[in-house]
Amino acid sequence: MPNITLSLPEDLYRKMKKYGEIRWSEVVRKAIAEYLEKLEEIETEVGSKEL
DSSP states (O other), X not given: OOOOOOOOOXXXXXXXXXXXXXXXXXXXXXXXXXXXXXXXXXXXXXHHHHO
């Protein structure tokens, strides 16, 4: 599986560290997947309106 690196503001990182039991990579993976689904829905709607 490919890896990505991201930068976080220091305050956000400190808040995340409070919850060390959470698998943050999984949270981010799900958020990206949901965002992509929304983009694809919009793309489909726009494409169908152009016909």
